[in-house]
Amino acid sequence: MKYVDEFRDRDKAAILVREIGALAACIGRQIHIMEVCGGHTHSIFRYGVEGMLPSRIELVHGPGCPVCVLPIGRVDACLGIAEQPGVIFTTFGDAMRVPGSRKSLMQAKAEGADIRMVYSPLDALAIARANPEREVVFFGLGFETTMPSTALTILQADREDIANFSVFCNHITIVPTIRAILESPDLELDGFLGPGHVSMVIGTAPYEFIARFHRKPMVIAGFEPLDILQSIWMVLKQIKDGRAEIENQYARVVPEAGNAAALRAVAQVYELREFFEWRGLGSIEHSGVQLRAEYARFDAERKFAIPNISIADPAACQCGEVLKGLIKPWQCRLFGSACTPETPLGALMVSSEGACAAYHQYGGKVQRAETA
Amino acid sequence: MCLGIPGRIVRIDDAANMLATVDVGGVRRQINIVCIVDETHPVESCVGDWVLIHVGFAMSRIDEAEAAETLRILQELGEAQAEMEAMRLGATSAKASP
Numbered sequence: 001m002k003y004v005d006e007f008r009d010r011d012k013a014a015i016l017v018r019e020i021g022a023l024a025a026c027i028g029r030q031i032h033i034m035e036v037c038g039g040h041t042h043s044i045f046r047y048g049v050e051g052m053l054p055s056r057i058e059l060v061h062g063p064g065c066p067v068c069v070l071p072i073g074r075v076d077a078c079l080g081i082a083e084q085p086g087v088i089f090t091t092f093g094d095a096m097r098v099p100g101s102r103k104s105l106m107q108a109k110a111e112g113a114d115i116r117m118v119y120s121p122l123d124a125l126a127i128a129r130a131n132p133e134r135e136v137v138f139f140g141l142g143f144e145t146t147m148p149s150t151a152l153t154i155l156q157a158d159r160e161d162i163a164n165f166s167v168f169c170n171h172i173t174i175v176p177t178i179r180a181i182l183e184s185p186d187l188e189l190d191g192f193l194g195p196g197h198v199s200m201v202i203g204t205a206p207y208e209f210i211a212r213f214h215r216k217p218m219v220i221a222g223f224e225p226l227d228i229l230q231s232i233w234m235v236l237k238q239i240k241d242g243r244a245e246i247e248n249q250y251a252r253v254v255p256e257a258g259n260a261a262a263l264r265a266v267a268q269v270y271e272l273r274e275f276f277e278w279r280g281l282g283s284i285e286h287s288g289v290q291l292r293a294e295y296a297r298f299d300a301e302r303k304f305a306i307p308n309i310s311i312a313d314p315a316a317c318q319c320g321e322v323l324k325g326l327i328k329p330w331q332c333r334l335f336g337s338a339c340t341p342e343t344p345l346g347a348l349m350v351s352s353e354g355a356c357a358a359y360h361q362y363g364g365k366v367q368r369a370e371t372a
Numbered sequence: 373m374c375l376g377i378p379g380r381i382v383r384i385d386d387a388a389n390m391l392a393t394v395d396v397g398g399v400r401r402q403i404n405i406v407c408i409v410d411e412t413h414p415v416e417s418c419v420g421d422w423v424l425i426h427v428g429f430a431m432s433r434i435d436e437a438e439a440a441e442t443l444r445i446l447q448e449l450g451e452a453q454a455e456m457e458a459m460r461l462g463a464t465s466a467k468a469s470p
Contacts, residue, residue, distance in 0.1 A: 001397050003378045003422065003434055006443060015450040039375045092427070120428025122404060145376075149429045152406060156389075197376055200424070200432045223375055226446065252438040253424055259431065261407045 003252070007224030008047075016229040017052050023236040024056045032058050032188055033235055034325060036178060037195035038065025038353030039223050045358035047225040057232065060325030061355035063177055064195055066142045066170075067094045068347040068354040069278040069323070072311040074170055075100035081137050081168060081304050082113045088131060090124035091139040093117045098350050101311050121153035121167075128157070128165035137300045140169045145197040147171045147289065148262035151269035154291070154298050168300040169290055172276055174198055175206050176287040182214045187324060191235040193228070194220035196250045201266075203258030204246050211244040222250040269295055277310060279347050280320030319346040322355055329359040336360060376426040378434060381405065387415045394425060405430045 024031065035041060041061045044050060050059055063069055075098050082089035082105065089105070096106045096117065109115040118124050121138050128136035140150040150167055157165045174195060181187060194207060199220045210218050217238035221231035231249045238245060248254055269291060276288025291299040300306070313319060317339075318332040329335055329348065339345040341357050348354035352361075379396035390406040408423055408430045409415050423430035 001378065003439060006439075012443075012446045012450065015446065015453055018453060019449060042375070122428045145431070146427055148407060148431070149404075149427050152404065152429065197424075197426065197431070227442075230442070230446065249442070252435045252442060253432045255432075259407050261410065262431065265406075 004224060007222065007226040009226060012226055013052070013229055016226065016233055020057070020229065020233050020236060021054050023233065023240055024054045027056075027236065027240055030056055030058065031190045031236070031239065032060050032325070033191050033193060033232060034060040034062045034181070034189050035193040035221075035228075036062040036064045036174060037193070037198065038068065038351065039197065040193055040195070040221060040228060041065065041355050041358055042353045043223050043225065043228060045362040047228075048362065049225060049228055052229070053232070057236075060189065061322070061358075062181070062192075062325070063278065063281060063323045064143065064174060064198075065348075065351055065353040065355075066146075066172060067098055067351040068319070069172070069281065070095070070098055070141070070170060070347060071277045071279045072099070072101050072313065073277070073309040075104070076102070076309065076311065077306045078105060078139055078168060079103065079108050079113075080306055081300060082108055082115050084135075084304065086134055087114065088127060088134050088136045089113065089115045089139065090118045090127060090136060091115065092119075092141060094351050094353075095139060095141055097344065098347055099344060121150050122156075125153050125157055125162065125165055128162050129160070132164055134164060135303070136165050137304075138165070138167050140167045140171050143172055143174050143195070143198045144201040144266070145195075147173075147270070148201060148259070148265050151265040154269050154295055155265060157298055158295065163297065166298050166300040166303050167291065168306075169270070170288070171270070172278070172288045173272075173286070175202075176284055177278065177281065178207075178210065180281070180284050180287075181324065182210065182216070184324065186326065189216065189325075190239055191216055192218040193231050193235070194218045194246070196220060196222050196227075196254060199248075199250070199254045199258070201259050201262045204248055204254070204256050207246045211246050215244045217244050218246050220246070220248045220250050220254055222253065268292075279313060280317075280323045282320075314345055317346045319348045319356075322348055329356040330363065332356070376424045376431065378422055379403075379425050381418050381421045381423060381430070384415055384419060390415065392418060392430075394423065394430070396425065401428075403428050403430055407431050408433050 124138035219231040219234040270289035273288040344350045348356035379394035383393040422434040424432045
């Protein structure tokens with residue numbers, strides 16, 4: 001496929017691996033690079049990128065998987081809406097297996113709730129159009145990548161006056177969380193791979209504080225193996241040269257200014273929440289958005305009066321430590337025993353973008369390479 | 373959800389609502405193109421565009437020149453490595469010969 005195959009070329013990967021090795025040797029110490037985005041985590045495991053890197057370079061898998069950081073209380077709130085009579089609850093497939101305190105959406109569906117997987121919020125709107133006597137709720141989930149699509153769907157519902165459509169908004173924003181990570185005292189990071197598709201929407205300017213105030217390099221990266229290797233190489237070059245800049249490896253998709261139309265829709269429909277809770281990380285200021293009062297009639301939280309309950313993660317669960325990069329997934333006491341992709345306890349085991357599920361699926365190869 | 377997929381716009385279905393059909397590796401689907409349209413790039417000029425699609429929306433026009441530039445940097449890196457390797461081999465053989 002065009003724009004995919006040419007970024008998976010083995011010979012070019014081998015060239016980058018040699019350059020990375022030379023730079024790592026030149027820097028001469030242990031280097032920790034965090035990939036913020038769950039999409040990168042998935043690609044890194046899928047293509048065995050960690051196994052190609054010298055042992056001096058350690059990739060820390062960050063909190064950028066929206067399914068993984070969804071707190072139990074919000075999953076319970078979904079179930080509370082989905083199990084009401086007359087409701088059709090629509091969601092991306094990724095969220096179906098996330099465990100709530102009692103069950104997941106998948107289990108609720110098996111028990112008879114009308115829960116439907118959709119590819120796009122526009123599909124949810126089409127269901128609402130076709131079923132005017134039912135309440136159709138879309139589970140809005142994701143970072144800035146999917147935030148505009150939900151906003152544009154709400155604007156479309158508003159134009160068509162589709163009154164039986166609403167959104168349970170759980171969209172979150174990555175920058176305050178990167179800031180929280182940088183201010184966390186127990187974390188040692190030398191640089192970041194920046195989230196490619198969030199940046200396609202927000203542009204490069206919101207990250208400037210990382211370079212300017214925290215003196216850390218960030219390279220906004222694409223998702224193919226060559227993109228990731230080239231971005232690691234660019235981070236290492238900055239470290240070697242003593243530079244801290246926001247660079248853009250993924251310029252074929254990410255314009256410096258982001259996407260104006262998407263940002264307009266986001267600004268029109270949402271406002272920042274004071275706080276939003278992240279599984280494993282706790283409450284982070286201004287890290288989530290909610291619908292503005294003008295769009296209250298499309299806000300499932302107002303339509304269904306959902307209590308904003310906070311439920312603690314299972315006591316033995318170490319998702320938070322994995323999310324902050326303090327332990328590796330296999331060092332969690334539940335990994336692979338009580339917590340598996342078939343019966344996940346923690347959210348990191350649920351989504352294919354979660355570090356634990358990725359280790360579980362592709363891990364054997366990676367661990368061998370690390371011990372070699 | 374976050375990864376997206378590249379596809380090519382083959383037809384404008386509804387210019388007023390900014391809906392178009394894309395071809396993704398032989399599979400066709402209707403998507404919304406409002407995020408890639410502006411005064412310099414009107415709806416009718418979108419046919420043939422390569423776009424990155426997320427959850428039913430074209431979110432970015434893929435920049436052919438930038439894609440080529442990324443690959444060119446890698447190409448040059450490979451050529452530089454080959455040259456270094458040749459120099460190293462040359463140096464060894466020069467040392468070996470009397």
